[in-house]
Amino acid sequence: MSGNTFGTLFAVTNFGxxxxxxxxxxxxxxxxxxxxxxxxxxxxxDRRRPGTSRHVTQRNEPDAVQILSGVYEGKTTGTPIALLIQNTDQRSKDYGQIAQQFRPGHADFTYWKKYGIRDPRGGGRSSARLTAPMVAAGAVAKKWLFEKYGTVFRGCMAQIGDIEIPFERWEHVPNNPFFAPVADVSRLEAYMDTLRKAGDSCGARIRVTASKVPVGLGEPLFDKMDADIAWAMMGINAVKGVEIGAGFASVTQRGTTHGDSIRPDGFDSNNAGGTLGGITTGQDLEVSIAIKPTSSIISPRQSVDIHNQPVEVVTKGRHDPCVGIRATPIAEAMLALVVMEHALRNRAQCGDVVGAPDPGQSTAEGTSPQASFL
Structure with missing residues (x-):
């Protein structure tokens, strides 16, 4: 099986x-x-792990990480860093009934058709559990980028099901199980309780940003920063759409408003989402992702088995009624991995380039479109 390594200069090979x-x-x-x-x-x-509230899967994994190599006397050595996370709370018997069936919305059918064999326990290799190692790798990238450039990655839930969540403050995000940027999440809790009792699921929209991103990361053709961000985000389980900056709202904007005017003290707006021509501008990277409703639900649905006979599928076990709830740290990690890759590429190719004055960084809150030129 190919396709298990993300990145080239900062290469992350995922296993398990x-x-x-x-x-x-x-x-x-x-x-x-x-x-x-x-x-x-x-x-x-810990932010991504299951079992943290009644609104997510009750699989109780501590997700304790072990560093097996690449660090000596507390510092990275430049050699491969191996990170291991033990699985401790599997219930494989929950999947015995569907070993011969294809769950609607899952990779069961395509995986079996492609490889002729599949691990039905929790989706095996196609499980969203495999996002945990990417979050771990993203934490390493975040640390290096913060120490080198001051880059900070943040994310929040912008919509769950048909409830749009207004942005109040970043400080609210770590204080509720939804990663919502609001003080009161009672409406969200009631919505999820009703959904769970109905045996159904919903999707979500996640916003993720990176502030204090260096100017000049990315390439103008096939390795555009925004193209690589979209590729990375689509690699997250259940993601069905990606927007950069104004995204699909660009369709109804006029050129007089969409183009971000530049003044001596910076940009007037950030419809571009922090990139122009595939190269970072120094403004915040602004990304939104759309996550589909959880496919594992207890409500009966029609499908077929491996003999192409009709069956009624009921997915038992412990599942998130909205996988988007735990997606925020995953999206942050994938954005960090993309920025890390391009930072190392830029250092290798253009580390000695002395260019024109660069646009400065956007504000710490990430809400002001104004940037200053240094």
């Missing part, structure tokens, strides 16, 4: 299955000399 002994990744290309410990990684894994 949902119900195997462990999952993890190997990071190749992390610069040497950075202080790194499990504690630097565990915080983001």
């Amino acid at each position: 299955e949902s119900h195997g002994p462990a999952i993890g990744c190997v990071i190749d290309g992390c610069p040497p000399g950075m202080a790194l410990s499990e504690a630097d990684i565990q915080g983001d894994l």
Whole structure:
């Protein structure tokens, strides 16, 4: 099976299955000399891990990360960093009934057709559990980028089902199980309780940003920053759409408003989402992703078995009624991995280039479109 490595200069090879002994990744290309410990990684894994509230799957995995290589006396050595996460709370028996059936909305059918064999336990290799190693790798990238450039990655839920969530403050995000940027989430809790009782699921929209991104990352043709961001986000399980900056709202905008005017003290707006011609502008990277409703639900649905006979499928086990609830740290991690890859490319190719004055960074809150030129 190919397609398990993300990146070239900062290459992350993902391994494991949902119900195997462990999952993890190997990071190749992390610069040497950075202080790194499990504690630097565990915080983001704790944000993503299951069993943290009644609104997500009750699979109780501690997701404790182990650094097996690549760190000596507390610092990265430049050699491959192996990260391991043990699976401790598998219930493989929950999937015995569907071993011969294809669950609607899942990769069961395509996986079986492609490989002629599949691991039905929790989706095996196609499980969203395999996002945990990417979150771990993203934490390493975040740390290096923050220490090198001051880059900060943040995300929040912007919509769940048909409820749009207004943006109030970033400070609210870590204080509720929805990663919502609002103080009161009672309406969201009631919505999810009703959905769970109905045996159904819903989708979500997640916003993720990166502030203090260096100017000049990305290439003008096939390795555009925004193209690589879209590719990375579409690699997250259940993501069905990606917007950069104004995204699909660009369709109804006029050129007089969509184009971000530039003044001596910076940009007037950020409809471009932090990139122009595939190259970063120094403004915040602004990304939104659309996540489909969870496919694993207890409501009966029609499908076929491996003999192409009609069956009624009921997916038992422990599942998120909205997989988007835990997607915020995943989206942050994937954005960090893209920025890290391009930062290393730019350092290798253009590290000695002395260019024109660069646009400065946007504000810490990320809400002001104004940037200053240095």
